[in-house]
Every structure is written in structure tokens, then in C-alpha cells.
Amino acid sequence: MNPEEAPSRAARYWRIARPVVLLAVALLAARIIIGLVGAIDWASVWTAVRQLTLPGAILLLLILLARQVFNGVPLAKFVAGLSPPRSMQNDMGAILIGTVAPPPSDVVLRVSMFRSWGIDPLEGMAGVTLNTLTFYVVRFAAPALGLALFAFIEADAGHVWAAVGSALVGIVILVALVSLSRGDRLARIIGLTAGRVASRFRHEVEPEAWSRSVVEFRGRVGDRVRTGIRPSLLALTVMVLAESLLLITALRLVGVDSDAVATLLILSSFLVAYPLTLFPLMGLGILDAFLVAAWTQVAGTEYEARIVAGLIVWRVFSLLVPILLGVVAITWWRRTTHGAEEPSAWSVANDQHAGETPRPLPPTTSPPD
Numbered sequence: 001m002n003p004e005e006a007p008s009r010a011a012r013y014w015r016i017a018r019p020v021v022l023l024a025v026a027l028l029a030a031r032i033i034i035g036l037v038g039a040i041d042w043a044s045v046w047t048a049v050r051q052l053t054l055p056g057a058i059l060l061l062l063i064l065l066a067r068q069v070f071n072g073v074p075l076a077k078f079v080a081g082l083s084p085p086r087s088m089q090n091d092m093g094a095i096l097i098g099t100v101a102p103p104p105s106d107v108v109l110r111v112s113m114f115r116s117w118g119i120d121p122l123e124g125m126a127g128v129t130l131n132t133l134t135f136y137v138v139r140f141a142a143p144a145l146g147l148a149l150f151a152f153i154e155a156d157a158g159h160v161w162a163a164v165g166s167a168l169v170g171i172v173i174l175v176a177l178v179s180l181s182r183g184d185r186l187a188r189i190i191g192l193t194a195g196r197v198a199s200r201f202r203h204e205v206e207p208e209a210w211s212r213s214v215v216e217f218r219g220r221v222g223d224r225v226r227t228g229i230r231p232s233l234l235a236l237t238v239m240v241l242a243e244s245l246l247l248i249t250a251l252r253l254v255g256v257d258s259d260a261v262a263t264l265l266i267l268s269s270f271l272v273a274y275p276l277t278l279f280p281l282m283g284l285g286i287l288d289a290f291l292v293a294a295w296t297q298v299a300g301t302e303y304e305a306r307i308v309a310g311l312i313v314w315r316v317f318s319l320l321v322p323i324l325l326g327v328v329a330i331t332w333w334r335r336t337t338h339g340a341e342e343p344s345a346w347s348v349a350n351d352q353h354a355g356e357t358p359r360p361l362p363p364t365t366s367p368p369d
Contacts (some may be wrong), residue, residue, distance in 0.1 A: 015308075041305050048309030056253040060317045063249060065070040067242040068092065068325070071237035073256035074134050077228035081119055089113070089329045096326025099281075110332070116337045130225065131232070133173055139275055142170040148270025149264055180241040244270050246318060251310035260299040261307070269294050281319060288315070 072088035079087070090113050098106035107125065112125035248266050252258075273290050276283035288311045296304045 040308055044305035045309045045312070048057070049312060051254050051309075052254075056249075060246060060249060060253075061321065063242060063246045064321055066234060067239055067246065068322070070235045070239035070242060073125055074131040074228065074232035077232050078117060078130040078224050079114075079124050080224070082117070082124070082127070087111075089333055091325040092329040093333065094323060094326075096323050099323055099326075113333060116333070127224070130228070131334060134229065134232045134234055136169075137174045138233060138240060140173070141171075142271045143177040143242055143273035146268045146274070149268035171346065204260050234277065240255070240274065241269070243318065247310070247314045250317065254309040254313060255306045256295075256299070256303060256310050257354045259301045261295045265298060268357055279314065284319070298341065 037277050055318040067172075068088055068091075069084070071082055072091050075090060076087040077081050082090075090110055093111050093113065097109045105159075110124065110128060111121040115119045229362045244267050247270055248263055249262070251266065269291060273287055273294075276287040276290065279286055288308075291311065292304065292307055299307065
């Protein structure tokens, strides 16, 4: 084996294994945290889940669809010629493929969709990158809003420092985003600085190459950062609030009433813990364990089963239903392209493995919905 191929092969294996490793860590942490709360009566959990009625399920579905609409706004703002419905279609398709197949299958699908719609894949993926960065701003700013709500209840030093640290991360990302619209000189400085920091951890990183990449990326996004950042931040903030409403509604539908856990407490706790959605599958396990522990401490162990039931219902609608919507999105896309000459996501992936190098794309990850 050629020794020069080892790092890239190892990196490829780690890219595939990383979500599994992180999910295992999250589930282990969840087991430890829930173990501190107490044993869960799973029979009572399923009894509470069965309280969900058809009208309640329809209500949750409508809230989810509203969440998806707002989630699709930024990509439509950052990619010229991309309509909001196609933006949603692109996002939901990427969610499905990113869940069932290893990276970069979601990127391959997005590229195939952009090509079939007559959009330059490089322009499209630049928009996806902006979409992801904008979401990270909202993700790390959420605890500050949660802390502000906690002020009406209570807040300890741990909440304050966690919110401040998270907000600082969001501010740094936002400043970098805004700086991209200020010209090539500042973009070059940002790329060079980031490259120098990264080179301390990975010796193969070339700061000058990073600098050139950032300048090229800035040239592609142009003024879309300046014109799209505000509506995108607003839309993603509403999206997070819609996610919160989905969770609150799920809890109420399985019997966790406001006398047990106040709505303001649910909202503030969720926002404070929202950066945990950085883990695979929106923080499945570790986020749930944190919320179960926080709310059971307030409501009492007699409500623990119903709280767990509410989180299960929320996860079904926030994770599984979007995957089903992704199936619909991809099926509709395949039918509406009428078997055009554009290659499918799978054929593009096969071409890559066969050695046909595609045009370079900006580094990106799909925003977790």
C-alpha cells in the first residue's frame, strides 16, 4: 500500500465512523444521566405514548411542516434562481441521504439536484455552506435567549457561563460571515488565520491554500451574504422556536401539563441545551437525557414516564417524519426531471469512485434539521 494514501484513507474511514462514534458517546452519556434520575417505567411510557390521538398527530405534523418551511428559507436566499419549494426539496432530500448513507452522499444528491434545475453546483454548494454557517450562528446563540427566559424563573452560574460561551461562538461565526461581504482582502486574512490555526493540529494544512479558497468562496457568494443574512437568521430563529413548539405540544399531548412543567421552563431549558443538537441525529440521547433530568427534578419522578413519552413522540416527528418527507422529496424530484440527462446521486457517486474527479466544491456539511 502506498504510504501517501494512508492518511486520506484513514480520514475517509473516520468520516464514515465519526457519526457512529459520537452517537455512541451520546447514548452512553444519556445512560449515565438517566441513571442518576432513576429507573424508567417503560410500561407507563408506552401508556402515555398511546394518549396521542389522530388530531394531535395532525397538529404535530402541521408544526413540523412549518418548521421545514422556515428551514428552507436561507438556501433560497443564498442561491440565485432557487425557489423556496426547491430549497425545501433539496434540504429534505439531503436529510434522508445523509441519514441512510455515509458522507458525502448528501452532497452528491444536492449537486445532482442543482444540475437538474440548471443551477451551477458550485453556486449551489456555496449557498449550502452559507446556510450551514448561518444555522451555526443560531444554534450557538440559542442558549443566550434561553438564559434570558430563565431570568423569569431562576438561573445559576452554570447556565450563565454555558450561555455566554455558546453565544461567543455564535458571534465569532456571525462576524466571519459578515466579513465575507467586505472584500477579498479581509477574506484572505480570515482564510490565512484559520489555516494557521488548523495547521497546528494538522501539519498537511497549507494556510495559503486556505486563504485562496476563502477568497474564491467569497467571490462566488458575492453580495448574497449581505442581502441574505438577516432574513436567514430570522427564518432560522423562527425554525428553532417552531421546533420548541413541536416539543411543547408533544409533551402536552401525552399528559405533561403546565402545572407539572411550565411552558416557559420547557422552552428555556430546550434553548439552553440546543447546542447539543450538534451531536448526530440532533443530539439523540444526550439532549434527551439532559431534558429528562431537568424536568423530572421540577415535576417529580411520577412524571418521568410521561416526560420520556413526550420526548419519544417529539423525536418521531422531528427525526423520522422528515426522513419520510425526504423520500417524497426525492421521488418527486426524480419524476419532475423526467429522466433528464442529469445523472442521479448514485451514478455521480459511482463516477467519483471510478476516478472521475468532479469540479471542486466548497467544504460543507448539511445543516441538521
